[in-house]
Amino acid sequence: MGLFNNNEILKFTNSTYEGQVKNGKMHGKGRLTWNDGEVYEGDFVDGNRTGKGKYFFSGGAVYEGDFVNGRLHGKGTYFYSLGDRYEGDFVNDKRTGKGKYFWKDGAYYEGDFTDGHLNGKGKYTFADGNYYEGDFVNDKRTGTGVFVWKSGEKYEGSFSDGVRNGKGKYTWSDGDFYIGDFNNGNRTGNGTYVWKDGRTYNGKFISGERSGEGTYSLPDGSHFTGNFNSNGILDGTFFIITKDGEKYRLNYVSGRVESMDKI
Secondary structure, X not given: OOOOOOOEEEEOOOEEEEEXXXXXXXXXXXXXXXXXXXXXXXXEEOOEEEEEXXXXXXXXXXXXXXXXXXEEEEEEEEEOOOOOEEEEEEEOOEEEXXXXXXXXXXXXXXXXXXXXXXXXXXXXXXXOOOEEEEEEEOOEEEEEEEEEXXXXXXXXXXXXXXEEEEEEEEEOOOOOEEEEEEEXXXXXXXXXXXXXXXXXXXXXXXXXXXXXXXXXXXXXXXXXXXXXXXXXXXXXXXXXXXXXXXXXXXXXXXXXXXXXXXX
């Protein structure tokens, strides 16, 4: 007695079928075994794998879910031979639509897929607990999104090819934050840095450091305007307005006052 009710056996050039048959074709429940060891077990319609089924690939991968005309099409789960797993939509054998991908190292992604790639909106959680939620293009963080570190730091803004690029806000776990331009992951361009104690700097940044024209303000209302060197140190001529409204011109050299004049 076979595996299926009213089963028959059909021999093909590269495979053997055991199961239900209609008008000489595989139709109903059955199992198709290829000479290379691959196996499909499930529904058949007019000789095609259509309906619910399970496919065992020769390399060790397994797919269980919907089939249409021999293709992975609809909802399903794909178990990869190296331990990864995908659950979700398939279109013509490719991950397309909504789905979840689990890596064997503990990372996982939930969101949109197109032609097997992360494309659209989604959330990627790293094995260490950090996560990114936002736009993806061809598996990379591109567009607008939020990256959150388990340490409490957070970046909200633009990404390109997986890197912070464009406008964004970076918040540190201690409460400090920066709003402005990013280039290749660094604070570069125009921006504002706000310390948790109320101090602010508004001006130019290069590679994360205050560099160029800027204004440094203190909580008491006084502020310094001038040129900062690459280490964020006062360098050159600065104009200072105190909390009482008095104005001074100071000349700095590497952070030290060389001269001061009241204006």
